[in-house]
Amino acid sequence: MVPREETPVLIKGREFLNCYEVIRLNKRQEILELLACNPRLEPKTIATMLEMTEEEVKNIITELEANKTIFGYRTLINWDKANKEHVLALIEVKVTPQRDVGFKAVAERIGRYPEVKTLYLMSGAYDLAVFVEGRTMQEISNFVATKLAPLDGVTSTVTHFVMQTYKSEGIILENGEEDHRLVMSP
Amino acid sequence: MSGNGQWLDRINPTVRAIKPSGIRRFFDLASEMRGVISLGVGEPDFVTPWRVREAAIYGLEQGYTMYTANSGLPALRQELARYMAGSFGVSYHPDGEIVVTVGVSEALDLALRALVTPGDEVLVPEPSYVSYLPCIELAGGKPVPLSTGMSNGFRLTADQVEKAVTPRTKLLILCYPNNPTGAVLSRRELQAIAEVCAARDLLVIADEIYIQLSYTQEPVCFASLPGMRDRTVVLQGFSKAFAMTGWRVGYAAGNGDLIGAMTKIHQYTMLCAPITGQMAALEALRSARDEMREMVRQFNYRRHLVMDAFKTIGLPCFNPGGAFYAFPDITPTGLSSEDFTERLLREEKVAVVPGNAFGDSGEGFVRCSYAASVENLTEAFKRIGRFVQRYRKYNKKLNWAGN
Numbered sequence: 001m002v003p004r005e006e007t008p009v010l011i012k013g014r015e016f017l018n019c020y021e022v023i024r025l026n027k028r029q030e031i032l033e034l035l036a037c038n039p040r041l042e043p044k045t046i047a048t049m050l051e052m053t054e055e056e057v058k059n060i061i062t063e064l065e066a067n068k069t070i071f072g073y074r075t076l077i078n079w080d081k082a083n084k085e086h087v088l089a090l091i092e093v094k095v096t097p098q099r100d101v102g103f104k105a106v107a108e109r110i111g112r113y114p115e116v117k118t119l120y121l122m123s124g125a126y127d128l129a130v131f132v133e134g135r136t137m138q139e140i141s142n143f144v145a146t147k148l149a150p151l152d153g154v155t156s157t158v159t160h161f162v163m164q165t166y167k168s169e170g171i172i173l174e175n176g177e178e179d180h181r182l183v184m185s186p
Numbered sequence: 187m188s189g190n191g192q193w194l195d196r197i198n199p200t201v202r203a204i205k206p207s208g209i210r211r212f213f214d215l216a217s218e219m220r221g222v223i224s225l226g227v228g229e230p231d232f233v234t235p236w237r238v239r240e241a242a243i244y245g246l247e248q249g250y251t252m253y254t255a256n257s258g259l260p261a262l263r264q265e266l267a268r269y270m271a272g273s274f275g276v277s278y279h280p281d282g283e284i285v286v287t288v289g290v291s292e293a294l295d296l297a298l299r300a301l302v303t304p305g306d307e308v309l310v311p312e313p314s315y316v317s318y319l320p321c322i323e324l325a326g327g328k329p330v331p332l333s334t335g336m337s338n339g340f341r342l343t344a345d346q347v348e349k350a351v352t353p354r355t356k357l358l359i360l361c362y363p364n365n366p367t368g369a370v371l372s373r374r375e376l377q378a379i380a381e382v383c384a385a386r387d388l389l390v391i392a393d394e395i396y397i398q399l400s401y402t403q404e405p406v407c408f409a410s411l412p413g414m415r416d417r418t419v420v421l422q423g424f425s426k427a428f429a430m431t432g433w434r435v436g437y438a439a440g441n442g443d444l445i446g447a448m449t450k451i452h453q454y455t456m457l458c459a460p461i462t463g464q465m466a467a468l469e470a471l472r473s474a475r476d477e478m479r480e481m482v483r484q485f486n487y488r489r490h491l492v493m494d495a496f497k498t499i500g501l502p503c504f505n506p507g508g509a510f511y512a513f514p515d516i517t518p519t520g521l522s523s524e525d526f527t528e529r530l531l532r533e534e535k536v537a538v539v540p541g542n543a544f545g546d547s548g549e550g551f552v553r554c555s556y557a558a559s560v561e562n563l564t565e566a567f568k569r570i571g572r573f574v575q576r577y578r579k580y581n582k583k584l585n586w587a588g589n
Contacts, residue, residue, distance in 0.1 A: 049488075049491055183222060184209050184212060
């Protein structure tokens with residue numbers, strides 16, 4: 001394994017975080033970052049990458065799943081390529097907050113609908129950002145008109161349909177950069 | 187194409203005597219094949235961080251398309267002086283002690299031409315980067331290889347340097363973290379070499395192109411060691427740590443008289459490094475250090491994967507502390523470096539670089555770059571494992587027959 005005989009010394013005033021700091025990053029954090037990029041990484045591979053045992057990695061992952069730090073594993077799919085009828089909309093929702101529970105009660109009611117994919121409380125001109133997915137624009141319009149807008153506490157909605165997805169979850173969908181390197185170089 | 191032979195007589199004998207690159211043949215072979223996974227590449231698999239590329243594009247839009255000062259953009263030299271002081275604890279004056287070059291390759295050539303007089307001996311640890319020997323010879327010097335091996339982790343020792351010094355020895359080239367082995371030297375080991383340099387009045391060219399890619403210990407700039415600032419010309423660059431190989435920007439820092447002499451050659455041969463590359467480099471220093479650290483982190487993960495893979499395959503491999511290369515011992519297969527490389531390429535479509543391309547002491551090894559995605563590394567090592575198993579069996583049989 002990596003020799004650790006020399007403890008890193010950071011000289012005061014140095015701005016360069018050397019690799020030691022990188023290496024000393026909390027293992028838990030590193031596991032999370034690796035899984036966030038690629039949930040299919042095997043615990044064994046993660047263990048090798050982080051110089052841990054497979055058992056240690058498995059235990060940490062189990063613990064992180066149990067306390068809901070890891071709350072799911074999803075696959076990113078470009079549905080346009082899968083020929084699935086698919087519409088995404090961002091709905092700005094203004095809400096009258098309620099005594100004691102603020103926005104939470106309304107947010108919970110909205111969030112329970114399966115067509116709501118993502119739900120944020122926002123600062124600024126409106127309160128809730130609701131990302132809704134449906135098969136057609138009509139379906140989403142119906143959802144807004146019959147479910148969302150009439151909810152107690154909802155004072156207004158503005159619906160924006162997504163026209164094209166360029167980047168999602170940190171990944172650019174089209175024209176990924178290819179490897180242009182020479183096949184061999186000194 | 188090779189002409190009638192008359193032309194060869196017209197070529198400078200020094201140039202004629204330079205051996206052709208040891209990887210050319212394999213490069214041609216690999217280029218013709220499809221489905222090759224290459225671990226033979228000496229550059230990061232990352233693309234230059236977008237903010238750096240964007241700054242270069244903006245520079246072009248603003249019409250920055252002209253020459254710069256010979257020694258480089260003043261703003262870049264100032265930023266470099268700050269960076270070297272902050273990161274490596276060694277101070278240089280941006281005016282006169284730093285010159286921006288077309289990659290470290292040019293800086294190396296400038297330093298050698300500025301320092302070497304015909305017949306001077308230059309000590310070079312081996313295996314070493316392919317440019318050192320030809321550049322020394324072109325400068326009229328005599329390269330003196332100092333062989334390092336796996337048993338000592340490919341480390342150069344002070345003792346080796348001491349023993350190799352003759353009255354004609356002028357220079358020592360150091361390259362740690364090392365290409366092709368990935369070896370690093372600790373502060374203590376560098377310190378011991380520094381003492382020999384001081385005692386035997388040697389100058390040092392410190393090729394520190396991989397200095398940020400140091401995983402097991404703090405990166406040490408040779409010039410930051412006591413007494414070494416005035417004996418050392420430090421060569422660093424942007425290619426490896428910032429994934430900027432194609433921009434061709436490096437720099438040399440050292441004594442003002444030496445940098446002045448180097449700048450003189452640079453001014454008459456190169457004039458200046460390309461402005462777009464310099465602007466990109468400036469942006470990299472100013473704003474892409476997080477990206478740099480992230481890339482270093484990814485390389486380190488892969489380093490662990492690769493070491494684990496060689497252990498599984500059963501090829502002895504010394505644990506590299508820096509750069510992005512592993513340098514396994516391939517003798518258990520019974521093949522020479524070149525045979526191994528050629529057969530691995532033909533039979534399993536994995537490209538590596540034969541160790542003897544980096545000097546005689548590299549024979550029996552190959553260089554595997556882990557600047558490749560985890561997916562590609564995994565697949566490549568599956569193939570290498572299959573290959574090694576096949577030849578190991580064959581080799582055993584041969585040994586039996588021989589006995």
